[in-house]
Amino acid sequence: MLGQINQIAVIGAGTMGIGICEVAAAHGHLVKLFDVDESAAKNALVMMSDRLDKRVLRGKIAAQEKIDLIEKIEVVNELEALADADLVIEAIVENLDIKRQLFHKLERICSSNTLLTSNTSSLSITAIAAHLKTPERLFGLHFFNPAPVMKLVEVVSGLLTDPKYIKMGQNLCQSWGKVPVVASSTPGFIVNRVARSFYGEPLKMMQEQLASPHFFDAVMTKVAGFKMGPFTLMDLIGIDVNYSVSQSVYQAMYNDPRFKPSLIQAEMVHAGTLGKKSGRGFYRYDLELPVAESLYEHACQAPEQISLPTNLGVLEPLFKGIEDSAVEVRLGDDIQIGNCLVLLTEGAKADDLQSYFSESGLSVALIDWSFDYELAEAVNLTFSSDVTVVDKQAVIGLFQLLGKSVLLSDDQPGMVVMRTLVMLINEAADAVFNGVCSASDVDLAMCHGVNYPKGLLAFADALGWEWVNDGLANLQGWFGDDRYRRSPYIQNKIQVKS
Numbered sequence: 012m013l014g015q016i017n018q019i020a021v022i023g024a025g026t027m028g029i030g031i032c033e034v035a036a037a038h039g040h041l042v043k044l045f046d047v048d049e050s051a052a053k054n055a056l057v058m059m060s061d062r063l064d065k066r067v068l069r070g071k072i073a074a075q076e077k078i079d080l081i082e083k084i085e086v087v088n089e090l091e092a093l094a095d096a097d098l099v100i101e102a103i104v105e106n107l108d109i110k111r112q113l114f115h116k117l118e119r120i121c122s123s124n125t126l127l128t129s130n131t132s133s134l135s136i137t138a139i140a141a142h143l144k145t146p147e148r149l150f151g152l153h154f155f156n157p158a159p160v161m162k163l164v165e166v167v168s169g170l171l172t173d174p175k176y177i178k179m180g181q182n183l184c185q186s187w188g189k190v191p192v193v194a195s196s197t198p199g200f201i202v203n204r205v206a207r208s209f210y211g212e213p214l215k216m217m218q219e220q221l222a223s224p225h226f227f228d229a230v231m232t233k234v235a236g237f238k239m240g241p242f243t244l245m246d247l248i249g250i251d252v253n254y255s256v257s258q259s260v261y262q263a264m265y266n267d268p269r270f271k272p273s274l275i276q277a278e279m280v281h282a283g284t285l286g287k288k289s290g291r292g293f294y295r296y297d298l299e300l301p302v303a304e305s306l307y308e309h310a311c312q313a314p315e316q317i318s319l320p321t322n323l324g325v326l327e328p329l330f331k332g333i334e335d336s337a338v339e340v341r342l343g344d345d346i347q348i349g350n351c352l353v354l355l356t357e358g359a360k361a362d363d364l365q366s367y368f369s370e371s372g373l374s375v376a377l378i379d380w381s382f383d384y385e386l387a388e389a390v391n392l393t394f395s396s397d398v399t400v401v402d403k404q405a406v407i408g409l410f411q412l413l414g415k416s417v418l419l420s421d422d423q424p425g426m427v428v429m430r431t432l433v434m435l436i437n438e439a440a441d442a443v444f445n446g447v448c449s450a451s452d453v454d455l456a457m458c459h460g461v462n463y464p465k466g467l468l469a470f471a472d473a474l475g476w477e478w479v480n481d482g483l484a485n486l487q488g489w490f491g492d493d494r495y496r497r498s499p500y501i502q503n504k505i506q507v508k509s
């Protein structure tokens with residue numbers, strides 16, 4: 012248990028409040044739980060007890076541990092009973108006026124040493140603390156759902172929060188086995204701001220008629236390495252919930268085009284196709300769900316011979332094992348299979364690159380990005396329109412021989428993973444540039460808050476920031492949309508290198 016923080020008060024016994032109670036009690040704190048709806052708190056405690064019983068049965072925790080944990084939680088029916096709390100965690104309805112009124116009362120009830128925190132996902136911590144006599148002791152403790160499982164906690168500083176309390180919040184979360192990151196009170200904090208592109212860019216690609224949700228999800232999981240595709244995830248979150256967060260961040264960012272919500276989601280909300288909870292969203296849950304494998308290219312013959320440069324850069328893991336295969340490898344300046352040049356995409360169309368190389372008479376195959384080519388089950392490829400059937404099959408056959416399934420995209424400026432990743436990286440970079448958080452915290456936040464396989468900035472460091480810069484520049488050139496403007500953080504990274 013932490014020095015001065017012993018007694019914890021949790022207000023709101025909903026999804027988040029009861030989870031936070033469990034975390035605090037599991038780490039030895041005495042917890043008082045208050046909800047305006049008395050029965051809500053009691054029922055939540057019964058449900059928690061049932062959940063813990065199941066964990067006992069599965070051997071995850073000892074029976075005594077469960078008893079000790081439950082004994083530490085007391086349901087109280089009056090706000091006044093929270094007077095002796097060292098720290099209050101508010102997890103009530105997401106409404107600024109109601110939260111403000113609550114903290115106003117708490118300021119009167121609790122001691123002047125009590126730390127006041129809010130689990131808000133989208134409201135300004137500064138606004139919640141406004142009009143308090145002591146706004147310096149209020150900060151955000153933004154847990155992720157389910158709170159006992161998810162490691163990330165965003166410790167959010169309001170404009171007037173005293174930094175020493177932020178430090179105490181970090182220490183407390185660490186003592187609870189959490190990964191705390193510090194964010195300033197800005198729209199969406201870290202995760203809900205940066206993650207907007209994970210939905211926004213695939214939705215924009217879908218609106219551009221580039222592919223189906225099924226295809227995007229297959230590419231984002233099997234090629235990129237995300238645990239869940241964006242459309243499956245939106246269906247799980249609820250289209251209405253996801254759309255409303257997108258709208259609130261967009262408005263709070265003064266209509267910055269990077270955060271523009273999607274018309275597709277707006278229509279789905281009108282239609283009531285809200286995702287898994289309504290039986291239909293991007294997918295139909297009354298039908299068998301499609302599997303990625305159904306999109307894979309059929310088996311093709313691998314080429315007898317290819318050219319490879321000595322330095323394959325980030326693509327090296329893709330060609331692992333080539334030396335043990337029957338394919339003859341010749342040394343060349345580029346990756347070449349038959350008359351086809353194979354390149355990592357940097358945002359231009361394969362046809363545009365083919366015109367650039369037209370004197371060589373070579374066609375072009377582009378490879379989409381991946382967090383980890385070694386772990387990737389599949390590669391996503393696109394070809395210039397002049398590619399011969401023989402060369403196309405040879406390229407597909409080569410990757411199949413190397414153990415990867417192959418997905419084929421239409422030729423478009425930027426490919427599925429590349430477009431999504433450059434937008435995510437740009438947002439992560441811009442959050443750091445604008446003082447929302449540190450570079451290490453943005454990477455920790457995305458890995459522990461939304462399970463990204465790698466930190467976005469660490470990925471860009473490994474790939475080379477020029478790729479991110481060129482990718483965004485190509486997209487901005489093609490679409491003429493300010494949405495793709497590069498964060499000065501990226502320009503700085505490139506200048507530092509050159």
Ligand SMILES: NC(=O)c1ccc[n+]([C@@H]2O[C@H](COP(=O)([O-])OP(=O)(O)OC[C@H]3O[C@@H](n4cnc5c(N)ncnc54)[C@H](O)[C@@H]3O)[C@@H](O)[C@H]2O)c1
Nearest residue numbers: 023024025026027046047048051102103104105131132156
């Ligand atoms: N659900 C999530 O995934 C999630 C994740 C992170 C943060 N949050 C944030 O956590 C907070 C709670 O969300 P939730 O999903 O647990 O909500 P919920 O609707 O499940 O529970 C809210 C509870 O607060 C109670 N309540 C409402 N007004 C109250 C008041 N004035 N005083 C005391 N109790 C009151 C309600 O009776 C209800 O039991 C919100 O601010 C939300 O933005 C939610």
